[in-house]
Amino acid sequence: MPHNLDPEEDDLDTIPASQPVFHVEQALLGALLLDPRRLGDVTGIYADSFSTAAHAALFAAINALPPPDPDEHARNITWLNQVLAAGREQARGLTVSYLHTLIQVCPWPRHAAAYARMVEAEHxxxxxxxxxxxxxxxxxxxxxxxxxxxxxxxxxxxxxxxxxxxxxxxxxxxxxxxxxxxxxxxxxxxxxxxxxxxxxxxxxxxxxxxxxxxxxxxxxxxxxxxxxxxxxxxxxxxxxxxxxxxxxxxxxxxxxxxxxxxxxxxxxxxxxxxxxxxxxxxxxxxxxxxxxxxxxxxxxxxxxxxxxxxxxxxxxxxxxxxxxxxxxxxxxxxxxxxxxxxxxxxxxxxxxxxxxxxxxxxxxxxxxxxxxxxxxx
Structure with missing residues (x-):
């Protein structure tokens, strides 16, 4: 994935990950960033179901924006730029680097529904x-x-x-x-x-x-x-x-x-x-x-x-x-x-x-x- 999103120095990679649910939330958000169509598999959770303000802001942005065309999404990062901009309205510390981290730590986007169920349980x-x-x-x-x-x-x-x-x-x-x-x-x-x-x-x-x-x-x-x-x-x-x-x-x-x-x-x-x-x-x-x-x-x-x-x-x-x-x-x-x-x-x-x-x-x-x-x- 190209690294030409609007960058900032703030980096959320240093958020403490003391609970397993933190990693589950990262995997879910990474799945949705990789394949926005998986949002249709995700039910039972809201933005406030997440344990951090940054994760809540990202989920709200993903949920609010129209999903991109799959082919277009594979070729460019326009939709990811939109997600980042919308997420920053609620969590100013969100960065390009953190979105890359979320995408990299997601094992399988097709497991998004299972990740959502775990987030729902912890919430x-x-x-x-x-x-x-x-x-x-x-x-x-x-x-x-x-x-x-x-x-x-x-x-x-x-x-x-x-x-x-x-x-x-x-x-x-x-x-x-x-x-x-x-x-x-x-x-x-x-x-x-x-x-x-x-x-x-x-x-x-x-x-x-x-x-x-x-x-x-x-x-x-x-x-x-x-x-x-x-x-x-x-x-x-x-x-x-x-x-x-x-x-x-x-x-x-x-x-x-x-x-x-x-x-x-x-x-x-x-x-x-x-x-x-x-x-x-x-x-x-x-x-x-x-x-x-x-x-x-x-x-x-x-x-x-x-x-x-x-x-x-x-x-x-x-x-x-x-x-x-x-x-x-x-x-x-x-x-x-x-x-x-x-x-x-x-x-x-x-x-x-x-x-x-x-x-x-x-x-x-x-x-x-x-x-x-x-x-x-």
Whole structure:
């Protein structure tokens, strides 16, 4: 190929190639530069499917320009000049040298469809991780006046990404993902949670008749093992229709082994002796915190899946849906607690058989849709 394109000194050959997908993107772009007719074989990806701005700009330029006549393209570089000029509008560092590199590193232009599928798979992984990161950030946003509805709306955004990936990568046999280690969770400050749980336990001990109205609260929602055990003591006594007061709860706690760690009985009696507010109010506070904790754990699990290169796109879907199911279970209890069902988007039907992927023709990237996350009550 002649080297008489409009030259510049900037050279993208020095872009770090730390991930295999970088080389896959180079091979795909090289195939399209060598044989622009291969663009018809490429589906399911957009400019933003690429990992670098330069690659995205080149793909957008190739996709936007009319394909050249094959014979003319074999004889001159007019079309390549047009691609370079269009690509530079978005990535000024693109050079003649880099286009030559792309052409030289492409093993087989006829494999363009396979390269595109690999790019699509890696883009799905990045999309999923980005959505999980945003969910995690929202769950830890202390500025939200009403965090639960906002966080659940963000969980729906993540679920929509999972559903879209599921339509593009249909299941195969043995698709269950392995369980990679989740990133370490941020150790929360449980001071406020401890105080609220203690107020709930004391208030429920003073007003045991109100416990029946908060059956949606579970022991697993508490942050402290002792508090979870005392809640089980209270609900057990109520279910048996036995007397409830600090002494009867203390006795039940002893039967359950809650005092075997050296805890003084007087500490438990003091904990149960200062009621305030209502059982329902404190129960909702405990459940809200439990929901946010569940979201945190689910988002970190999905991050771990997306960071594991051995997990396939459909395995990402399977693992993410399992994590999102944990959020859904607490969400249902939250709806019972508040009496205000939160709007839920329509879920895509689960895929059950293998087959060709449902992929869109390469067109301009669709605008990202994100539901409003304003502070609604």
């Amino acid at each position: 799905a992984r990045r999309r999923l991780r980005a959505a999980a990161e945003h969910l995690l950030q929202t769950a830890h946003d202390d500025t939200l006046a009403h965090p639960v509805p906002t966080v659940l709306a963000e969980a729906d955004v993540l679920a929509a990404v999972v559903d879209d990936i599921a339509t593009r990568f249909l299941p195969r046999a043995g698709a269950l993902p392995r369980a990679p280690a989740s990133p370490p969770a941020i150790v929360p400050d449980h001071t406020e949670a401890t105080e609220e749980e203690q107020l709930l336990l004391a208030t429920a001990t003073a007003r045991p008749a109100d416990i029946e109205s908060v059956r949606w609260l579970l022991a697993e929602d508490f942050t402290q093992p002792l508090h979870a055990g005392l809640w089980q003591c209270l609900t057990t006594l109520v279910r048996r229709h036995e007397p409830v007061d600090p002494v009867t709860v203390l006795w039940e706690a002893q039967q359950r082994g809650l005092l075997h760690d050296g805890r003084e009985p007087s500490d438990v009696l003091r904990l149960l002796a200062e009621p305030a507010g209502s059982v329902e109010h404190w129960s909702q506070r405990v459940l809200a915190r439990s929901l946010l904790t569940t979201v945190d754990h689910a988002a970190r699990r999905i991050q771990a899946y997306s960071d594991d290169p051995l997990i396939t796109p459909f395995q990402l879907v399977a693992g993410a849906r399992r994590a999102l199911a944990d959020i859904g279970a607490v969400r249902t209890r939250w709806q019972h607690a508040t009496g205000r069902p939160l709007p839920q988007r329509a879920r895509a039907a689960p895929t059950t058989r293998a087959g060709p992927s449902t992929r869109l023709a390469p067109v301009a990237s669709p605008p990202s849709a994100r539901p409003a996350t304003g502070r609604t009550p």
